[in-house]
Amino acid sequence: MIYFDNNATTPNDERVLEAMLPFMKTxxxxxxxxxxxxxxAKSAVEVAREQVAALVDVQPSQVIFTSGGTEANNLAINSAFGRVAISAVEHSSIYESAKRFVPEIIAVNRDGLCEPKTITELISKRPDFVSIMLANNETGVIQPIAEIAAQLNEHGIMFHTDAVQAVGKMPVSFKKLGVQMLSLSSHKIYGGKGAGALIVDESVSISPLFLGGGQEQNYRSGTENVAAIVGFGKAAELAKTELDARQTRMLSLRTMLENKLAQLSKVTIFAQNAPRLPNTVLFGIDGVEGEMVLLKLDQRGVCVSSGSACTSGETEPSHVLLAMGISPQQAQTAIRVSLSHQNTPAEVLEFIELITPYGV
Ligand SMILES: Cc1ncc(COP(=O)(O)O)c(C=O)c1O
Incomplete structure (x- = not known):
């Protein structure tokens, strides 16, 4: 099997499993x-808190453990107030939870980027709370969050970023980004499902989603998922120490894949000119449904995604590509390959061989 769907989820790292198992047994x-x-159990959770804090350059007290990225995003939006604005390319856990605020939608350009002039226009509408993701799960496009934060901070506007896809694939420093809240998820960094975190600045007043025993400084009641949190901590430690090697590996595989794709006449790589995660390639083959290619590849043991895995099963074109001005017809061709440092050049070559008949 070839697993090229690492933005949907990643396999557990063996070392993560080893760290987790005692907390499921004795x-x-x-x-x-x-x-x-x-x-x-308590001290294991606190070690994990330190490991996650170190990954994003914060104090352990700034880490609120949640059940994953969706809950972290919902917790952030639950703490929003007044006029809310979100980008047009957010994950469903942001745009669905923000709907109750009837948010201002921040446009992106053809490369999927929020431009400084768009942020200047946004500021003139006096928003109170803004959420823009650091890296997009479909295109891999990296937003200029530090620059946007500098603009928003000048006006005292609360700023949240969804960094679920970014961590483990690029350096992420909460301090350097200058945001007030940041979401993370364990299963995107080889850490297992069922854990995530919202990172918060001291200036933020959090409105909990769950009330009860007062765990996580009263921000997230409920008995902690200790094994998952321990796994998240270990995965965060590995993501930090191995970042350089993983980035280099992913980028070399992606470059190889993109060079081969460029030789196929009917292939378009979306957002190719924007700064992107080193592991993500979203491309389309003219006139060929992405979903059809996905199913054919699946029959040959290759796992990819068409657009966002979280919305697969729907036949709607990706809202991310539509926001970038791609036509609904072309958006339906999208196939997402999301690589891991565990993939190999041989897998890339096999993948190219399998899709070549569709792309020439
Ligand atoms: C950008 C982004 N945010 C949030 C999430 C949700 O994270 P989780 O699956 O941990 O709930 C995902 C998952 O696909 C994502 O890609």
Whole structure:
């Protein structure tokens, strides 16, 4: 099998599994319990908090563990107030949860980027809360979040960024970005499902989604998913120490893939000129439905996605490509390859061989 769908989810790193297993077997205590098993669980959660904090350059007290990226995004939006603005290319966990604010939609250009002049126009409408993702899950496009934050901070506008796809694929420093809230998810960084985090600045007042036992500084009640949090911590540590090697590996595979794709006459690579994650290629083959190619590849043991995995099953064209001014017909051709450092050049070559008949 060739797994090229790493933006949908990643396999568990063996070292993550090893770290998690004891907390599913013998160390099953509740972190709120005072006895020794409880204390062991509590200190494991605190180690994970330090590891996640180190990944994004914050203090451990700024990390609120959640069940994943969707909950982190919902928690951020639940803490929004007044006039809310979100970009046109956000993940559904932002645009669905922000709907209740009837948000201003921030346009992107043909490369999928929010331009400084668009942000200047936005500021003139006096928003109170803005959410723009750091890297897009479909195109891999990286927004200039630090520049946008500098503009918004001057006007005291609260700024959240969804960094779920960015961490582990590029350096992410909360401080350098200058945002007030940032979302993370464990299963996109080889850490297993069921854990994520919202990183918050001290200036932020959080409105919890769940009330109860007061875990996570009262921001997220509910007994902690200890094993998943431990896995997230280990994955964060590895994502930090191995970032350079992983980036280099992913970029060399992507360059190889894009060079081969460029030789196929009917292929268009979307947002190719924008700054992008080193692992993501979204492309289309003229006149060929992406969903059809996906199914054919699946029969040959190759896993890719057409547009966003979170919306697959729908036949609607990707809202991200539509926002970039791509026609609905062309948007339907989209096929997303999202690589991992664990992929190989041989897999890229096999993939090219399989799609070549459609692309010439
Ligand atoms: C950009 C982005 N944000 C949020 C999420 C949701 O994260 P989770 O699956 O951990 O709920 C995803 C998942 O696809 C994503 O790609």
């Amino acid at each position: 160390m099953y205590g509740n972190p709120s319990s005072v006895h020794r098993l409880g204390r062991i």
